Amino acid sequence: MFFNLLGNALKFTEHGRINVVLKPGKRDQASxxxxxxxxxxxxxxxxxxxxxxFEAQQRLFRPFSQADTSTSRRFGGTGLGLSIVKNLCELMGGTIYIKSQPQKGSTFKFQVILRHPERFFSPPLPSPEVIDLHDIRVLLAEDNLINQTVIKTILSRKGCLVTVVDSGIKAVEAVRKAAFDLVLMDGQMPEMDGREATIHIRRLFSKKELPIIAVTASALREEEEEFFEAGVNGYVTKPIQAKTLISAITKCLTLT
Structure with a gap:
């Protein structure tokens, strides 16, 4: 609707200027x-x-009407545009009118009633439950030294006790020998990748007994689906953001 009016202004103004205004109107209780x-x-x-x-203005909003035949020949168009604009305004509970003089320009003014998107007025979603991560035993399976350092630093600052291994085989061996509250599993590792290691761990512990979060550089939907089929509780992509990682861990431990 608005772009139709703007398009007409551009089409019929070869020289001069065009002024456009959009603003909220005063709240009308009656409307x-x-x-x-x-x-x-x-x-x-x-x-x-x-x-x-003035004469042409009287029929301007009727279907297939234009100011005169010379307008159609010179500028083209079917004359349906303003009729549709008027109908749209009325459907949205509004009105439109024109003020114009030949060779001096035209002004189209309209008002409509709109609705704010529902999400602006929906109650905010509850934040993940804040839990104390102090002394949470985390097994980090990650072969990249930089990623090891980054993730261990993030978790240590929250009070987690972090054990690091650099392969899937070592991850499986670690959960056999010691107790952990959570496993962070990289995707690509030597000897045994994260998905295969997850399958082995799931033969030993259920999702509730030992939550596993995949931490991988792949954002492909196929790989994410494969990890969940293998038995992970959550999925986080690299590069790691501290807030995202902690949120995933909190959600994972809260639900299990």
Whole structure:
């Protein structure tokens, strides 16, 4: 609707200027009632183009009408645009009108009633439950030294007790020998990758007994699905963001 008015202004103004305004209107209780999710939007498109005679204005919003036949020959168009604009305005509980003089330009003003997106007025989603990660025993299976350092630093600052291994085979051996509250499993590792290691661990512990979060550089949906089929509880992609990692761990431990 708005772009139709703007398009007409551009088409019929070969020289001069075009002024466009969009702003919220005053809240009209008669129109909006008690609905706080609705508001009035007012707009205007003003040009210094060829203008429209008073007689032509009377039929301008009718289907297949234009100012005159010379307009159609010179500028093209079917004359349906303004009729559709008017219908749209009325469907949205609004109005449109024109003020114009030949060779002095035209001003189209309209107002419509719109609704704010529901998400702006929905109650905020609850934040993940904050739990104390102090003394949480974490097994980190990661072969990259930089990633080991980054992840261990993030977790240590939260008070976690972190054990690091650099292969899937060592991850399986570690959970056999010691007790852990959580496993962070890299995807690509030597000897045995993270997905295969997860399958082996799931033969020993259920998801509730030992949660596993995949921490991988791959954002491919196929790999994520493969990890969940193998038995992980969560999935985090690299590069690691501290807030994202802690949120995933918190959610994982809260649900199990």
């Amino acid at each position: 909006l009632g008690a609905n706080k999710n609705s508001f009035i939007l007012c707009g205007s498109v003003k040009d210094t183009g060829i203008g429209i005679s």
